[in-house]
Amino acid sequence: MLAFIKSSTLYTVKIKLLILYILNVLDFLFTFFLLNTGLFQEINPFMINVMSHTGSALLLKIMLPAFLLLxxxxxxKSATPHQLKVSNYFINAMNVIYLMILASHILWCILALGLCLYMNVIL
Structure with missing residues (x-):
């Protein structure tokens, strides 16, 4: 695993871009789910208005990143080994940030589910 993280070949950098995109999509799905529970609100000031419009959210969080990463x-393909190495650092950093965000989303989903189950038991 450490070798994969350190590797900056064209193939591994492209795989990491794909992982970044998947993490981005998961971030959108978890955020959308949590917002629809009514228990949570978007804290990113740039995304507050966007997430209230599904079409805009899909365009900005799914389509635009897909085109940019493509x-x-x-x-x-035409990058030098040094450029790939530098890009690898930034892509790895973004993947770590998204993993932390997803860990937070998963925790909130578990708490929301627990709260919903608790409320149904009491009611």
Whole structure:
């Protein structure tokens, strides 16, 4: 696993871009779910208005990143080993940030589910 994280070959960098995109989509899905429970609110000031409109949210959180990451993936074909190495650091950092965000979402989902179950038992 450590070798994969350190590796900055074109293939591994592209895989990490795919992982970044999957984490981004999961972030959107968890956020959308949590917001729809009515127990949570968006704390990202840039996303508050966007998340209240499903079409805008899908465009900004799903489609735009897909095109940007596809563009980067194509551009990486002509990147030097040094450029791939630098890009690898940034992509790894973004993946770690998204993993922390997803861990938070999972925790909140568990708490929301527990609260819903608790409320149904009491009612």
């Amino acid at each position: 563009y980067l993936s194509i551009r990486f």
